[in-house]
Amino acid sequence: MKYLLFTIFLFTLVTGLHGQKKFELKSPDGKLAATVSAGSQVSYSVSYEGDILLKPSSLSMELDKGVTWGRDSKLQNAKTSSVRQEIDAHFYKRNKITDHYNELTLHFRENFSLIFRAYNEGIAYRFVSTGTRDIIVKNEEASFNFDKDYSAYVPYVKGKFKDTESQFFNSFENEYTYAPLSRMNRDKLAFTPLVVCLDKGRKICLAESDLESYPGMFLSNKTGSLSLSSSFAPYPAAAEQGGHNQLQQLVTSRQPYIAKSKAKSRFPWRIIIVSAKDKELADNDMVYKLASPTRLTDLSWIKPGKVAWEWWNHWGLSNVDFEAGVNNDTYKAYIDFASKNKIEYVILDEGWAVNLKADMFSIVPEIDLKNLVAYANSKNVGLILWAGYYAFERDMERVCRHYSEMGIKGFKIDFMDRDDQQMVDFHYRAAVTAAKYKMLVDFHGTYKPTGINRTYPNVINFEAVHGLEQMKWTGPELDQVTYDVTMPFIRMVAGPVDYTQGAMRNATKRTHRGINDEPMSQGTRCRQLAEYVIFESPLNMLCDSPTSYEKEQECTNFISAVPTVWDNTVALDGKIGQYLSIARRKADVWYVGALTNWDARKLELDLSFLDEGDYMAEVYRDGANANRIASDYKKETIAVPSNRKLTVSMAQGGGFAMKIYKK
Template sequence: MKQKILRLFLLTFLSIPATAQKRVSVNSPDRRLQVDVIIADSIRFQLAHDSERILSSGAIAMKLGNGKTFGIKSQFKQAKTITVKQDIPAHFYKRNSISDDYSELTLEFKEDFKLIFRLYNEGMAYRFVSTGEKDFIVNEELAAFGFPKDYKAYIPYVKTKETTLEGQYFNSFENTYAYSHLSKMNSGKLAFSPLVVELESGKKVCLAEADLQSYPGMYLFNPTGGTILEANFATYPKSTTQGGHNQLQHIVTSRQPYLAKSKAGTKFPWRIAIVTTSDKALADNDMVYKLAESSRLKDVSWIKPGKVAWEWWNNWGLSKVDFVSGVNTETYKAYIDFAAKNRIEYVILDEGWAVNLKASLFEVVPEINLKELIAYGKTKNVDIILWAGYYAFERDLEKVCKHYSQLGIKGFKIDFMDRDDQDMVDFHYRAAEKAAKYKLLVDFHGTYKPTGLNRTFPNVINYEAVNGLEQMKWTGSEMDMVTYDVTMPFIRMIAGPVDYTQGAMRNATKRSHRGINDEPMSQGTRCRQLAEYVVFESPLNMLCDSPDNYAKEQECTDFISAIPTVWDNTIVLNGEIGQYITTVRKKGSTWYLGALTNWEARKLDLDLSFLGSGDYVAEIFQDGINANRIATDYKKERVAIPADRKLSINMAQGGGFAMKIFKK
């Protein structure tokens, strides 16, 4: 890592009375963003872009259990401003190195806290830091984000029938986006971040958070009907009971009147406002990763990203075999054979391998011989990942990790947390740390969005918190996945990777799609499914369909199985939220390009000048001439990349385009 401190500026004000208003400012390195922090009886900020005010805060503060506060009638001591320019390494990410350039303003107060503002060219972030020597309770955090006009926003409401805020804290963090004016938001509904607000002249602001440690996650809601989004947090659980899905969850039955029990010196989460002038910049933003704590793991050489042959989505779908397919050793050997044939690194044993309703990972169903499967996989160079319900994993955390690591299991897909209060956030860090101790990967499902844990513990290889392809098993046209697919990369993927689980070989148009559990299908074309392996960031990437269907479509299977899951570089060439996106990613000397459109057939003119000099050829998968009616229709061809690096592509309704580019 290289780091150069370019400037250090110190302003000192000793015990200034809180009523004497002070204004301290800091600019982004390119000076297009400026934040003005106003310190009086409360602390507020105003954020401007190109001298246009785009965001104003309410009072930002933390109310503590000892009667003290951070930010209300606080006595200002001094301000420090530094400018930092450095490169940071990234593990198992969309690029292997990140430029981390920012200006940072640190405000110190007599009441044992600091308030830090950090300005990047692409956005602003702030956080509170405790500087005292005693532990304390956080009763409440005040945070409100006010916009100067009644703009429209893309709002991921909590998906639940519960109407109380308490009821909404229990959710899977999966939903599509409502698109409405801020003033028209449902005043009784919580939304989770990231959340994007659409300003004028193409500008957008994305509200998010990073480095969430031992503290509840931030929801956003609009209880007043104006243009202010208020932060909301689940309080600390007082009592819980085992229950929920197959007795694998902790259901909160009562809560404490406070948010968190905090240690002296706590660094609270970053509150982020990403600011862009183009949608494609939203889809290629690194702020959450940059603001997270650096890796705690000295050795990451054992962490192996890759692809997974997955059985749950296709309902263990095998035909032309001499056994009943399902949760049994014979079926999983068939999946291992499929993975080996196609150079797929992992097979997952999803829910069903452990005895149901026991909430124990040490009681394996009699139909599964786990040791035999692990040994068989090793002969085929295929490793195994196990699904685990949260309660079963948590209750025996160290024993589970130690036992299955010794058996040869390589990781866990942990599911059904469905909360982000402090207690549950702490669990994620404990799980990541214990798994790393025993060299195990972790894929968190049924959980809140990533906030940088994948940087702090790079063995946390993937996250769900996405309205993924599993939804297609039980929904029809009422679920518009095609539009979601070209919306989510600009919003949810800002937070980090997604376990969307693409790869369907049964593909349907808007008219022909329907939900079928045993033989599920995707909305949109075959080429859309191929392109999603490039557009969606996913270091541990599922092949969701059955070995039978992949064998019938070997040409597509070969293309999918060769696509890397981590990258040396990523460029978003173009895109508009809810309309289309084109992403290119590089691994070694090879580039992959993926493009998606909504339900509108689309022609895009691409600039491939990123390739530089040299002669390149491309393997192209494009929607067939009849793909508007027959979603499986596609055309594969090999073409030379033009010397002027200009290329036009066409996509059908709900279509996609996938391309592998390499030198002659």
């Protein structure tokens, strides 16, 4: 139910010098406030419990025909409202979301509006076109001005680039650099979400939502100041086929603008999430809440689940009487494994289509897809196909129709590596076309989620994460363990991650090596199990081989049973870069996961979220020798203490996983 109340007490209006008007919009609990100034320059500031978090920060949108919204714009009127409603969430970390905010809408004579929303957990604003003509957006100014030289977790674009333009083409896989704002790399772009650490343990997380027909926002600090400002990829003027196996479109020239927009366009939300405790960032719904509601009427065919995957383990079967690789015998073995363990899908990753042709109808002779689909159907397993971007894009309708009729359940689309308006439009067209043929989409090699998974719930997962694949070619010089307890507070704020955990070969900081044929993870076995609870992933990969999982059936049983979508989520405790514990519920069963960095750690879990009654728990904890032998673990069944407090110990790079059920 939705409540909409026009009020007079949500904001304070003060008329200043030269006709400048200021509005103060408060969150429902009154702790968070945005002060919006509408004069020669529109700006806003943010405070929490009276403390300034963001100093006045200007915002504007430069259009064609010499118009700039937000500069010398004439305010026509202002309206406020208060909304409290329940959102039905689909294939998410909870099934219901409370959407409670106060809203201020400023209408300007130059045919635009600015909408500000104040939630208890953050502030958001967006531009809206109210005129009747289509427009060209030359640039958008989004600025975030801080009052001190705070340190930030910065996800720089990864790689060496000669200029800003070249950075707009990247894989959106990153590590985090922790540094003061003034010492940020002036030549590097960063993408959102990005977290700034304030006084009193507070954090600001900058993000965006409802990114449709518009480029994604990068952030930078080009002057060594205390401010972050926006950058956007200009609209492509020309592109040519190339890149990875001829599967990409490489932009060769760009237009002098960032977007071509229709009349009445609603532009992306700029989000300033505010947390008093780190754990609040590990369970935040603002990106999902601010996205456009689902446009699909029938969701019954969308089936989340797990995927047996061959690429990470390099088709790593042994004790079979055929040569493992891209062939039907190999995939039938993966299908058999999936069926036996009630795993919903098997993926055919890169290699099933003829290389360098960018043609999804050109299949290698070793693969008989129709035969594989029939075999998978007989085993109650669905097949998903990997698709290079250009091979999918060039004949999208025919590809979806053909493979849907064959019985394929969806696509893992890879190597987009851009988020300019043209590429964002592709993501929406792919979602719409796939939904037309009742097919799932996992966007790999793409930008972070910005809410399309709410608008088109058949978009079931996203990469844009520095996932376990990195362990195939890097050694101990890469600290994946610390990344694992940093990313959930930052990148995962945006939405699901196709991180692809589940390694059964586990290594310590000293023993990890990058080995393509027999890859391993950093950290303990229990860390891998816990990541199925900690990481949000409605379509969740099992990265290791059937051979490895069959040798470790106890762990496989846990992994195969963990849900991939949830009825509720509770962030228990956490500090960015150090540790995290989360509880998630499906029906009447709770799962708890915990991770630590390279520090061995004792952690008290508060299980007060449990209803009354007696509970048992199936526990997977690091073994006594896990600091030396990372695969060492112990499973046990315990009674949940009546005081609902449980102390757990984790090894270096360790983890803890638990399934709780009523006695």
